Amino acid sequence: MDKLKEEIGRLLAPLVxxxxxxxxxxxxxxxxxxxxxxxxxxxxxxxxRKLAPxxxxxxxxxxxxxxxxxxxxxxxxxGPYLNFYIAPRAYGCEVxxxxxxxxxxYGHTNLGNGGNVTIDYSSPNIAKPFGIGHIRSTVIGHSLxxxxxxxxxxxxxxxxxGDWGTQFGKLIVAFKHWGEExxxxxxxxxxxxxxxVQFHQRVEEEPALDDQARAWFKKLEEGDDEAVAYWIxxxxxxxxxYALTYDLLGIEFEYIHGESHYNDLLxxxxxxxxxxxxxxESDGALIVDLESxxxxxxxLRKKDGATLYITRDLAAAIYRKETFNFVRSLYxxxxxxxxxxxxxxxxxxxxxxxxxxxxxxxxxxxxxxKEGRMxxxxxxIILLDEVLQRSIEIAREIIEEKNPDLADKERAAQxxxxxxxxxxxxSNDRIxxxxxxxxxxxxxxxxxxxxxxxxxxRICSILRKAEAEYEKxxxxxxxxxxxxxxxxxxxxxxxxxxxxxxxxENYRPSILARYLIDVAREFNRFYHNCPVLGSEGELKHGRLxxxxxxxxxxxxxxxxxxxxxxxxx
RNA sequence: GCGCCUGUAGCUCAGGGGAUAGAGCAGCGGACUUCUAAUCCGCUUGUCGCAGGUUCGAUUCCUGUCAGGCGUACCA
Numbered sequence: 001m002d003k004l005k006e007e008i009g010r011l012l013a014p015l016v017x018x019x020x021x022x023x024x025x026x027x028x029x030x031x032x033x034x035x036x037x038x039x040x041x042x043x044x045x046x047x048x049r050k051l052a053p054x055x056x057x058x059x060x061x062x063x064x065x066x067x068x069x070x071x072x073x074x075x076x077x078x079g080p081y082l083n084f085y086i087a088p089r090a091y092g093c094e095v096x097x098x099x100x101x102x103x104x105x106y107g108h109t110n111l112g113n114g115g116n117v118t119i120d121y122s123s124p125n126i127a128k129p130f131g132i133g134h135i136r137s138t139v140i141g142h143s144l145x146x147x148x149x150x151x152x153x154x155x156x157x158x159x160x161x162g163d164w165g166t167q168f169g170k171l172i173v174a175f176k177h178w179g180e181e182x183x184x185x186x187x188x189x190x191x192x193x194x195x196x197v198q199f200h201q202r203v204e205e206e207p208a209l210d211d212q213a214r215a216w217f218k219k220l221e222e223g224d225d226e227a228v229a230y231w232i233x234x235x236x237x238x239x240x241x242y243a244l245t246y247d248l249l250g251i252e253f254e255y256i257h258g259e260s261h262y263n264d265l266l267x268x269x270x271x272x273x274x275x276x277x278x279x280x281e282s283d284g285a286l287i288v289d290l291e292s293x294x295x296x297x298x299x300l301r302k303k304d305g306a307t308l309y310i311t312r313d314l315a316a317a318i319y320r321k322e323t324f325n326f327v328r329s330l331y332x333x334x335x336x337x338x339x340x341x342x343x344x345x346x347x348x349x350x351x352x353x354x355x356x357x358x359x360x361x362x363x364x365x366x367x368x369x370k371e372g373r374m375x376x377x378x379x380x381i382i383l384l385d386e387v388l389q390r391s392i393e394i395a396r397e398i399i400e401e402k403n404p405d406l407a408d409k410e411r412a413a414q415x416x417x418x419x420x421x422x423x424x425x426x427s428n429d430r431i432x433x434x435x436x437x438x439x440x441x442x443x444x445x446x447x448x449x450x451x452x453x454x455x456x457x458r459i460c461s462i463l464r465k466a467e468a469e470y471e472k473x474x475x476x477x478x479x480x481x482x483x484x485x486x487x488x489x490x491x492x493x494x495x496x497x498x499x500x501x502x503x504x505e506n507y508r509p510s511i512l513a514r515y516l517i518d519v520a521r522e523f524n525r526f527y528h529n530c531p532v533l534g535s536e537g538e539l540k541h542g543r544l545x546x547x548x549x550x551x552x553x554x555x556x557x558x559x560x561x562x563x564x565x566x567x568x569x
Numbered sequence: 570g571c572g573c574c575u576g577u578a579g580c581u582c583a584g585g586g587g588a589u590a591g592a593g594c595a596g597c598g599g600a601c602u603u604c605u606a607a608u609c610c611g612c613u614u615g616u617c618g619c620a621g622g623u624u625c626g627a628u629u630c631c632u633g634u635c636a637g638g639c640g641u642a643c644c645a
Contacts, residue, residue, distance in 0.1 A: 165645075309645050335640090337639095365574080373639095429617065440581075445594080454605080513586095
């Protein structure tokens with residue numbers, strides 16, 4: 001698509017007194033393919049020319065009548081638009097060649113030029129099992145991690161574990177009062193979670209427990225031996241448990257730096273705020289007043305001297321800048337923390353850090369029950385692991401039914417099962433809340449990962465059957481595709497690079513996910529109307545090149561969503 | 570109370586200052602002696618929450634309003 005756009009930019013620039021770049025930005029895809037393949041809208045300069053847009057479009061088309069480009073062959077004005085029709089042979093050949101030559105790098109660019117991008121994602125609160133809610137940050141964050149890498153940035157994944165805070169006071173109190181060693185050993189994370197839920201039940205009748213919990217957290221912050229010993233143990237048990245889920249999802253972090261990692265910096269942060277004169281005492285606590293910025297105050301230190309979440313986040317932000325000198329710093333954290341991040345970035349700015357402008361909160365909506373919110377404290381959650389395992393199980397059953405002779409069923413079941421759950425989360429606009437529904441979470445028909453994966457598997461199947469003589473590039477074969485379905489597929493394949501850029505820059509993997517549905521749909525239409533192995537000679541070769549390119553686009557695209565592209569399923 | 574987010578077909582959602590608003594699911598009807606039918610084709614469905622405003626043009630931008638969600642200093 002790029003080369004075509006550049007060509008049109010150069011063609012129109014002298015005629016409309018705009019830079020080629022400006023023209024390229026104006027170009028859009030018409031709503032109907034019968035209108036053409038790329039449209040140049042004539043609204044923007046209608047005013048200065050004092051002419052109606054349709055008149056300008058007509059005038060331009062008359063000037064260009066009879067001309068042809070390398071990648072386009074016809075210009076028609078229609079209303080206020082100047083519409084270009086591609087030259088399918090040359091254009092198809094060019095698109096397929098690019099994909100052929102770039103291979104698994106097709107769609108990748110070097111926009112980032114090696115700059116560091118830190119991505120804070122997943123970040124579970126330890127001593128609690130992974131709930132389905134955690135899939136969001138984990139999967140969106142991981143996809144952004146991969147997308148930024150594809151754009152030539154150096155992605156740095158940081159798992160900002162919730163491994164500090166009053167909750168540990170609660171756990172210590174709970175374990176000391178009614179904990180049982182044998183149960184902890186048997187099923188550590190679930191047992192810790194039970195204790196946590198129990199704590200919140202008992203605190204209703206015994207509010208003093210809350211004070212005890214705060215006191216234990218204070219002791220932890222002061223380095224009390226007993227408190228620290230509990231903390232280390234609970235933390236490690238949790239990490240061991242999470243590792244299983246991360247392995248299953250194929251996720252690795254560059255750093256697992258929990259909140260506790262920044263403890264040594266907390267005093268420095270507080271001192272810095274005091275030196276800058278932005279911190280003040282209020283009711284015995286230390287706060288930063290943000291009223292003049294239209295925000296509620298930020299508390300840096302509680303009246304008992306303990307720090308808060310935001311104190312640790314300030315320290316973490318500064319640490320990340322000093323350690324990685326990031327060009328951008330992403331926080332893939334729920335939308336309920338919007339205010340928190342506004343405050344965080346504002347305080348960083350007030351501390352004099354210009355790079356506060358490079359920090360971005362990437363918010364996402366809640367996963368809820370029909371009846372209301374999920375609540376870890378109340379024990380009302382759905383376990384991520386349960387969803388993943390059930391999804392794999394259903395995929396296994398479908399494979400057993402549809403393809404019982406498949407060699408590695410277990411692997412396919414895993415790839416398809418995990419893909420379904422991931423895609424379900426990635427394919428919709430992240431800001432929207434999701435109502436959890438087992439049937440929807442485990443759906444394999446329609447706009448799902450399986451639809452895309454199936455197209456991939458089908459292509460692989462055809463390629464396995466194709467003769468070796470077609471496994472080479474050939475200009476003539478690549479220029480032979482002129483069927484409507486072939487052209488539509490080629491045009492769709494050409495879009496991968498811009499979709500990757502749009503996904504990363506808007507922090508929206510859903511753009512890529514939706515695009516891959518389009519690719520699979522165009523492939524299916526092609527598949528049903530254009531026999532590949534059943535055709536002959538150059539046409540067969542050309543179609544094999546086309547499906548090879550399609551396979552590459554799907555594999556690259558799914559890869560960036562963290563979803564496997566099975567060769568058989 | 571105040572702030573932020575969301576409101577599009579029966580359901581779940583794309584889209585987005587412009588050319589007749591799109592998919593999937595559900596429903597009905599078709600297509601496997603042919604490259605895996607987890608597929609494809611056809612049919613049916615809309616006051617784009619409501620009311621104003623800006624504009625040559627608004628479902629898209631602005632204001633108000635209603636509904637739902639989230640947040641609103643000693644949790645994270």
